[in-house]
Amino acid sequence: MSYPPLNCPVCRGLLRDFEIRLVGPFRCPTCGEQLQIPSRYYNGLSAASLLISSILSVTMGLRGVILCFVTVILWVPINILGLVVMRSIWPPEIKRYLPKDLRLFQR
Numbered sequence: 425m426s427y428p429p430l431n432c433p434v435c436r437g438l439l440r441d442f443e444i445r446l447v448g449p450f451r452c453p454t455c456g457e458q459l460q461i462p463s464r465y466y467n468g469l470s471a472a473s474l475l476i477s478s479i480l481s482v483t484m485g486l487r488g489v490i491l492c493f494v495t496v497i498l499w500v501p502i503n504i505l506g507l508v509v510m511r512s513i514w515p516p517e518i519k520r521y522l523p524k525d526l527r528l529f530q531r
């Protein structure tokens with residue numbers, strides 16, 4: 425699977441995947457500008473993964489505490505798989521780091 429390249433919005437320098445953080449700020453290796461991915465990207469993905477894992481658990485006929493337990497266990501691989509899929513079909517939008525967006529995330 426080949427991923428579309430991600431560039432710094434400030435200097436257009438290439439950002440490699442291991443240099444990008446999904447949560448919180450990170451620095452552009454070319455210009456040193458603090459960058460971030462809007463928190464709604466990861467929050468939205470996490471919510472969608474949780475929904476999928478809970479639907480799967482209900483479909484398996486699970487109820488009560490076991491249902492909650494299996495939902496959480498399934499959520500982890502679905503979330504990781506979701507990240508890989510999202511990275512290729514809907515790459516994150518990289519923006520200049522704004523501290524107010526971080527406060528929103530930590531609430």
Ligand SMILES: [Zn+2]
Pocket residue numbers: 432433434435436437452453454455456457
């Ligand atoms: Zn840059």
